[in-house]
Structure formats: C-alpha cells, structure tokens
Amino acid sequence: RIDNSTLFGFVGGTKGLFENKTINLNQYNIKYYVNSGGYHLLGRTADKLRTPSELEALKKTCLALDLDGLVLVGAS
Secondary structure (H helix, E strand, C coil), X not given: CCCCCCEEEECCCHHHHHHXXXXXXXXXXXXXXXXXXXXXXXXXXXXXXXXXXXXXXXXXXXXXHCCCXXXXXXXX
C-alpha cells in the first residue's frame, strides 16, 4: 500500500478478473509468495481478452473497482 493506493489480485486469474473476485495484496499475505510469480496465491486460467463479452466484463470490473491501472502478467 502506497499512500491511498490498493493493490488487488484477481483470484483465479482471468476468470477472477471477469467476475470481479479480488483480494487485497499486502506485505502480510504475499510474504510466502515473493519471487514465485503469484500463481500459487491467485491461481490462473488460460483465458484471453479477445471477445466482446470478455472485454465488457473487463470494463465492468475496472469501473467497479475504480482502477487507475491494470497489469496482466502471462504468456503471449
């Protein structure tokens, strides 16, 4: 947490992003996962952001959380 910022992790990877399933990430709940990539903490899916319905779900989540930025980590 920096100033009034909150760092969200999407539980279940892209599925959690589509369904707005988040946890607040902080120094306490990530300490055992540092340098491990986060898959064990959050999970992952192989979904991609391509279809109109996926993009609409992404937009809905971003607006609901009032996000200033979004970082997606994964393969191409």
